[in-house]
Amino acid sequence: MPAIEATGLVKRYGADTALAGLDLAVPEGTVCGLLGPNGAGKTTAVRILTTLLRPDAGHATVAGIDVVKDPAKAKAALGLVGQHAAVDEVLSGRENLQLFGRLHHLGARTATRRADELLAAFGLTDAATKSVRHYSGGMRRRLDLAAGLITEPRVLFLDEPTTGLDPRSRAEIWSAVRDLVRRGTTVLLTTQYLEEADQLADRIALLDHGRLAAEGTSDELKAVLGGDRVEVLLVDQSDVDEAAHLLAVPGLEVDRDAAKVSIPATDRVDTLSGVIRTLADAAIPAQDIAIRRPTLDEVFLHLTATEVPA
Amino acid sequence: MTALRFAVTDGWTITRRDLLHWRRAPSIAVITLLFPVLLLLMFSYLLGGGMAVPDGGDYREFLVPGMAAMVMLFGLETTFTSVATDATRGITDRFRSLPMSPSAVVLGRAGADLLQSLATIAVLIGAGLLVGWRWHNGLGPALGALAMLILLRIALLAVGIFLGLLAADPQAVVAMQILVWPFGFLSNVFTSPATMPGWLGTIADANPVSATVAAVRELCGNPGWPGTSWFAENATLLAVVWPLVLLAIFFPLAVRRYQRLNR
Numbered sequence: 001m002p003a004i005e006a007t008g009l010v011k012r013y014g015a016d017t018a019l020a021g022l023d024l025a026v027p028e029g030t031v032c033g034l035l036g037p038n039g040a041g042k043t044t045a046v047r048i049l050t051t052l053l054r055p056d057a058g059h060a061t062v063a064g065i066d067v068v069k070d071p072a073k074a075k076a077a078l079g080l081v082g083q084h085a086a087v088d089e090v091l092s093g094r095e096n097l098q099l100f101g102r103l104h105h106l107g108a109r110t111a112t113r114r115a116d117e118l119l120a121a122f123g124l125t126d127a128a129t130k131s132v133r134h135y136s137g138g139m140r141r142r143l144d145l146a147a148g149l150i151t152e153p154r155v156l157f158l159d160e161p162t163t164g165l166d167p168r169s170r171a172e173i174w175s176a177v178r179d180l181v182r183r184g185t186t187v188l189l190t191t192q193y194l195e196e197a198d199q200l201a202d203r204i205a206l207l208d209h210g211r212l213a214a215e216g217t218s219d220e221l222k223a224v225l226g227g228d229r230v231e232v233l234l235v236d237q238s239d240v241d242e243a244a245h246l247l248a249v250p251g252l253e254v255d256r257d258a259a260k261v262s263i264p265a266t267d268r269v270d271t272l273s274g275v276i277r278t279l280a281d282a283a284i285p286a287q288d289i290a291i292r293r294p295t296l297d298e299v300f301l302h303l304t305a306t307e308v309p310a
Numbered sequence: 311m312t313a314l315r316f317a318v319t320d321g322w323t324i325t326r327r328d329l330l331h332w333r334r335a336p337s338i339a340v341i342t343l344l345f346p347v348l349l350l351l352m353f354s355y356l357l358g359g360g361m362a363v364p365d366g367g368d369y370r371e372f373l374v375p376g377m378a379a380m381v382m383l384f385g386l387e388t389t390f391t392s393v394a395t396d397a398t399r400g401i402t403d404r405f406r407s408l409p410m411s412p413s414a415v416v417l418g419r420a421g422a423d424l425l426q427s428l429a430t431i432a433v434l435i436g437a438g439l440l441v442g443w444r445w446h447n448g449l450g451p452a453l454g455a456l457a458m459l460i461l462l463r464i465a466l467l468a469v470g471i472f473l474g475l476l477a478a479d480p481q482a483v484v485a486m487q488i489l490v491w492p493f494g495f496l497s498n499v500f501t502s503p504a505t506m507p508g509w510l511g512t513i514a515d516a517n518p519v520s521a522t523v524a525a526v527r528e529l530c531g532n533p534g535w536p537g538t539s540w541f542a543e544n545a546t547l548l549a550v551v552w553p554l555v556l557l558a559i560f561f562p563l564a565v566r567r568y569q570r571l572n573r
């Protein structure tokens with residue numbers, strides 16, 4: 001049984017349709033990356049799955065528990081770190097974690113011990129007794145994440161957990177998520193950073209206009225764009241046409257402004273050395289030649305393009 | 311049974327969060343506690359000289375019950391701000407995503423706000439005693455007067471929770487702060503409604519705050535004006551009925567509003 005399962009989720013806000021029939025299944029112990037442009041419906045999906053919002057139609061379970069029919073039981077199995085830090089500004093970091101620990105029905109001593117463990121795990125021990133008002137954005141975010149991990153939930157929802165963090169804080173959060181997954185937690189995370197999905201997620205669901213636009217592993221999604229390519233960056237823009245003429249194969253792409261030419265890397269290294277030879281014979285200087293895998297960014301732009309290029 | 315126990319223990323946890331706020335931001339707590347005392351001193355010493363009180367009574371004796379009701383009214387701002395802040399900052403959503411008792415959020419708020427109002431009243435009573443206010447009918451009626459004030463506060467709690475969830479914007483408290491004043495002045499808190507133009511005086515008598523203040527003066531044996539309107543004549547009854555009416559309207563509204571956060 002999947003840890004998260006959603007079928008036909010619909011949510012409307014007046015005339016706006018935030019979710020237009022979302023289907024999603026996340027196997028236990030895996031990380032699902034929910035990607036999508038602004039307004040795609042990521043937060044709406046997370047809020048429905050965490051019982052904060054009722055769907056207008058459809059059905060969803062978390063850890064096998066129906067989130068609409070049995071929200072109380074579902075809440076005991078899930079953890080949520082919302083898009084915006086939801087911590088008490090006046091209290092200290094430790095007081096915040098103690099508060100949320102108590103509300104998880106931990107005893108006073110257990111709540112304090114857990115708070116200190118989490119503060120240490122997220123590098124907040126030094127700031128433990130400082131009021132959250134004086135925290136930096138990154139510290140606040142880490143505290144927020146810690147608050148979502150108080151009881152090591154079976155299923156954890158992270159809505160853009162690293163937005164606005166520096167690379168180091170981001171890496172810390174990534175490693176915290178990996179640790180949790182290793183211990184058996186299932187994670188659904190939404191993100192704007194494709195690299196994050198690439199790094200963390202076993203499978204990626206691409207959301208657009210409230211619908212699943214694509215779903216698969218990062219490699220599967222990249223294959224949508226036709227696999228690896230040999231990309232040549234020329235020194236001189238005026239050479240672009242001649243290079244394109246010499247390299248002519250189906251699937252050739254030319255970017256005149258960037259002085260770039262690329263062809264499918266059908267035979268990988270052989271294609272690469274062929275390109276190098278052709279250019280050398282014609283004495284066309286190149287700055288850079290490489291085999292490149294399409295980035296998730298390209299997949300993202302390709303699949304969520306609102307205007308299909310002619 | 312466990313549901314009830316969790317409602318109480320979780321509610322207390324949330325109340326304690328506010329107590330911690332006071333400790334972390336003591337200056338705000340001190341201002342809240344002392345503001346009514348400041349008003350009491352200003353009105354009794356700066357304006358009180360020009361105020362006539364029936365039977366040659368002391369204006370300060372007259373004013374303290376009114377200020378006590380004002381404290382309850384100011385409490386509306388506290389409730390509103392706390393509820394609206396938690397709603398916008400995502401704290402309410404965090405609470406809603408936890409396996410805690412759903413009614414604890416309201417119970418905890420009620421506990422914290424009642425404690426704050428009681429502390430403020432205690433300080434006001436202390437200041438009142440210093441400037442010459444007394445309760446003249448014994449401790450029983452005086453405690454009865456306190457109960458009347460608490461009843462009003464509980465009704466305003468429901469109003470504040472409803473409006474806070476409705477506005478979901480802590481900035482809107484400015485509107486509340488402005489509205490509290492006409493509510494306070496259009497009453498018998500500072501002067502007799504009989505001195506106001508006829509219809510305005512009737513509105514002032516009908517003000518729930520006036521009913522509570524009249525009842526408190528009556529119970530403490532403090533001077534007040536004999537009213538002429540039906541509202542003034544039945545003030546003690548209204549001091550019970552008004553808060554219950556407010557509760558009957560706003561408590562269900564607040565609960566509904568809370569339940570509909572998932573829409």
Ligand SMILES: Nc1ncnc2c1ncn2[C@@H]1O[C@H](COP(=O)(O)OP(=O)(O)OP(=O)(O)O)[C@@H](O)[C@H]1O
Nearest residue numbers: 013016017018036037038039040041042043044045
């Ligand atoms: N409370 C609301 N009232 C009205 N419309 C809403 C509400 N919440 C979301 N929407 C609309 O639903 C759509 C999906 O919003 P949602 O917040 O789920 O997007 P998102 O993918 O999380 O976007 P972002 O990347 O910007 O966080 C948007 O068009 C948004 O305007």
Ligand SMILES: [Mg+2]
Nearest residue numbers: 042043044083
């Ligand atoms: Mg979002």
